[in-house]
Amino acid sequence: MYVKGLAAFAAAVGVGLLSGAAIAQEVKQEKQSVLGNANVPPVTQEQLNAADKNAKDFLLTNGNYAQTRFYPGKQISRDNVKNLHVAWIFQTDVRESLETSPIVVDGVMYVTTSFSHVYALDAKTGQQLWHYAHKMGPITVYCCGPNNRGVQVLGDRVYLATLDSKLMALNAKTGEVVWTTNIADPELGYSETMAPTVVKDKVLIGTNGGEYGIRGFVRAYDAKTGKQLWNFDTIPENSVGVWATKDATGRDMHRNIQAEKDMLAKIGDPYAKLGGGVWQNPSVDLATNRIYFVVGNPSPDLDGSNRPGDNLYTNSLVSLDLDTGKYVCHFQYIAHDVWDLDAVSPTVLVNVKDKDGKTIPGVIHAGKTGHIYVHDRKDCSLIRFSEAMVPQENMWVLPTKEGARMLPGANGGVEWSPIATDPGQELAYAINLHQPMTYHVESSAYPNGKLWLGGAFKVIPSEKQSGNITAVNYNTGKIKWQVKTPEPMIGGILATAGGLVFTGEGNGKFAAYNSSNGKELWSFRAGAGVNAPPSSYMIGGKQYVVVGAGGNTQIDYKRGNNIIAFTLD
Amino acid sequence: MFGKLMMCGAALLLMVAEARAETIEEKVQACTGCHGEDGKPVDKTIPTIWGQQAGYLYIQLRDFKRGDRKSEIMQPIATQFERDDMLAIAEYFSKKPWPDLGQPRAPKDVAEKAVSASRSVGCPACHLDRFQGDGTVPRLAGMGRDYLAKTIADFRTRARGNNPGMSDLMLATSPDDLAALVDYLAGL
Numbered sequence A: 001m002y003v004k005g006l007a008a009f010a011a012a013v014g015v016g017l018l019s020g021a022a023i024a025q026e027v028k029q030e031k032q033s034v035l036g037n038a039n040v041p042p043v044t045q046e047q048l049n050a051a052d053k054n055a056k057d058f059l060l061t062n063g064n065y066a067q068t069r070f071y072p073g074k075q076i077s078r079d080n081v082k083n084l085h086v087a088w089i090f091q092t093d094v095r096e097s098l099e100t101s102p103i104v105v106d107g108v109m110y111v112t113t114s115f116s117h118v119y120a121l122d123a124k125t126g127q128q129l130w131h132y133a134h135k136m137g138p139i140t141v142y143c144c145g146p147n148n149r150g151v152q153v154l155g156d157r158v159y160l161a162t163l164d165s166k167l168m169a170l171n172a173k174t175g176e177v178v179w180t181t182n183i184a185d186p187e188l189g190y191s192e193t194m195a196p197t198v199v200k201d202k203v204l205i206g207t208n209g210g211e212y213g214i215r216g217f218v219r220a221y222d223a224k225t226g227k228q229l230w231n232f233d234t235i236p237e238n239s240v241g242v243w244a245t246k247d248a249t250g251r252d253m254h255r256n257i258q259a260e261k262d263m264l265a266k267i268g269d270p271y272a273k274l275g276g277g278v279w280q281n282p283s284v285d286l287a288t289n290r291i292y293f294v295v296g297n298p299s300p301d302l303d304g305s306n307r308p309g310d311n312l313y314t315n316s317l318v319s320l321d322l323d324t325g326k327y328v329c330h331f332q333y334i335a336h337d338v339w340d341l342d343a344v345s346p347t348v349l350v351n352v353k354d355k356d357g358k359t360i361p362g363v364i365h366a367g368k369t370g371h372i373y374v375h376d377r378k379d380c381s382l383i384r385f386s387e388a389m390v391p392q393e394n395m396w397v398l399p400t401k402e403g404a405r406m407l408p409g410a411n412g413g414v415e416w417s418p419i420a421t422d423p424g425q426e427l428a429y430a431i432n433l434h435q436p437m438t439y440h441v442e443s444s445a446y447p448n449g450k451l452w453l454g455g456a457f458k459v460i461p462s463e464k465q466s467g468n469i470t471a472v473n474y475n476t477g478k479i480k481w482q483v484k485t486p487e488p489m490i491g492g493i494l495a496t497a498g499g500l501v502f503t504g505e506g507n508g509k510f511a512a513y514n515s516s517n518g519k520e521l522w523s524f525r526a527g528a529g530v531n532a533p534p535s536s537y538m539i540g541g542k543q544y545v546v547v548g549a550g551g552n553t554q555i556d557y558k559r560g561n562n563i564i565a566f567t568l569d
Numbered sequence B: 001m002f003g004k005l006m007m008c009g010a011a012l013l014l015m016v017a018e019a020r021a022e023t024i025e026e027k028v029q030a031c032t033g034c035h036g037e038d039g040k041p042v043d044k045t046i047p048t049i050w051g052q053q054a055g056y057l058y059i060q061l062r063d064f065k066r067g068d069r070k071s072e073i074m075q076p077i078a079t080q081f082e083r084d085d086m087l088a089i090a091e092y093f094s095k096k097p098w099p100d101l102g103q104p105r106a107p108k109d110v111a112e113k114a115v116s117a118s119r120s121v122g123c124p125a126c127h128l129d130r131f132q133g134d135g136t137v138p139r140l141a142g143m144g145r146d147y148l149a150k151t152i153a154d155f156r157t158r159a160r161g162n163n164p165g166m167s168d169l170m171l172a173t174s175p176d177d178l179a180a181l182v183d184y185l186a187g188l
Helices: A011-017 A024-030 A045-049 A257-267 B002-018 B024-035 B054-066 B074-079 B083-094 B108-121 B123-127 B145-157 B164-171 B175-186
Strands: A085-091 A103-105 A108-113 A117-122 A128-132 A152-154 A157-161 A166-171 A177-182 A197-199 A202-205 A217-222 A228-233 A283-285 A290-295 A316-321 A327-332 A348-353 A359-366 A372-376 A382-385 A404-406 A420-422 A427-434 A437-441 A455-459 A466-473 A479-485 A493-496 A500-504 A509-514 A520-525 A535-539 A542-549 A562-567
Touching: A045 A197, A103 A152, A103 A535, A117 A157, A152 A197, A166 A202, A283 A348, A316 A359, A359 A427, A420 A493, A427 A493, A427 A500, A455 B108, A455 B164, A466 A500, A493 A535, A500 A542, B024 B083, B054 B074, B054 B083, B108 B123, B108 B175, B145 B164, B145 B175
Parallel strands: none
Antiparallel strands: A085 A562, A103 A108, A108 A117, A117 A128, A152 A157, A157 A166, A166 A177, A197 A202, A202 A217, A217 A228, A283 A290, A290 A316, A316 A327, A348 A359, A359 A372, A372 A382, A404 A437, A420 A427, A427 A466, A437 A455, A466 A479, A493 A500, A500 A509, A509 A520, A535 A542, A542 A562
């Protein structure tokens, strides 16, 4: 997954770049950690297992291990959401891209910022309880902003993965460092922006670096000690695959298979520097002890000439055994991708209808292609894919030196933004981008951990961009409703039992919609891009909704540093 | 200009040959001949290193030593340093204040053109808001205009060979847009 900029389209957002405001990211090294005393009880595995039924807390990045982002509380409803107002605002010390998913544990909220800071806040008042300011090493290599998407708590520890590729356990009460483990060498292009998933004393983490010729992985570390328990290479030593010529939807990808086979004979399997980053949390099936995640693009992004084969398991859904990390199954969406239309949004476990109409355990994922893919959880096979949520044109034209126009642009469709689901309505909610781009190819040798795109994705400044919120029935693949937004959307979405979905836009708008028909019921202007997934929780009998408003590096939305909580009177 | 460059290079080589520097102050003494006593480079095609990102400075020294980035002046200097020296030198200069080269702000139309071009290929995604850089990605805001122009030209011909991704992005951007970017970045 790489970052493509946005053409200057909205003065309200764009002028920020031209103004002479303070340079906020400089604070990142100057700020010292402030230890504190958060009165928070240990989180048990049983609590985490039951997170989907817990309206008091928001324990995991995507709500629960199935990653439904369906909040079971319903105090805030379609009828009263018009009365929603700000409860508190917390300003972090880092004014840069904000992609955090706030989690809430018994009245204590944990949020993160760019450059791997963590804050513990009083979830009722927004008061700071402690602040961990990560002392970043000098070498960081990342393509899509210095983001951090959140933390998870197990026991009395908060688990954090940092931009300089370290895994850390912090004391949940004080913010003190308990242990630190080096995950991989940042000088070779490895970095961390995702939140860890912690389950059964294992800390699960993937890696960024698909734009730098890494060899991707998902790993489990011992939650108590930080010792590595298992490693799964997202690129197997035999990455060639079956020479697929069509994508998951049956469209021809215009591969020159003979040329690839000739190259394979010449250079061998290209697995060692083939990319395959993992951007987002795996979902965990507690019943079968399996995890499900998606793997990102091959390196270099646009130039396939030196990476013959299907480039397994890039652009794939993959399932592993939780205890051992052993491979269970996979499904590849786009073999030998040269468009970076990869798989980055988190997987979601829901029961789905199979092709015969029988209800079975399913796993769904929203792609940058603009489709929601529905799979059988047993063997990863594809049951169906949704109608396209964004315009698709000229797929799959091969990139050229001069640039070939194709839709979607390389940011999607659905970027890393997590989707939400409402199982009662059989709906999945996704936020999308529409950015017309040209795809350019250039060829160069592996550059030792440097940016390795193999060309460029170029936003066409003269073409109009937009976004949308789309509700898809995952049992039929049909779009139920769609709300158009003036700008491409990136961040995330939350569905609630109150019949609502909450999501934000790059122009600062944060809004609630009727989850059955998409009607807008409430909105708020946050003053900076709302490009982070919302969460919800309850304290003292009151439901809150919280979201970060700090803009986004990837699409260059106006930066800010606010965590904003809303509630009813 | 060429004469001045040659002089700064010759002085440096002499210094490198004659003195085996021990302390960080001694090690960086050699740098001032070209990069300036006060952080302002002695020639407009020489980059500003005061206040530059430490990770970036380290990677450049590493690449000069490896030969991944070509420079007859920098390569022999970098060759004598080990990784720890390079990190220390990088840290040293990163802590210095960024010098104001007094370059004019780009006119509004040029700035708008530059912003549009930079967003088209995603420059702020790595160089960050206001082109301050971070880690191994350099600050570009306020960098010398001539150095920016030369570097972009070298990326386009791949004469600057230690970041092919940058070459790809510069090749995908029109010379007209790049000229606007140079003026815009120099004036930030």
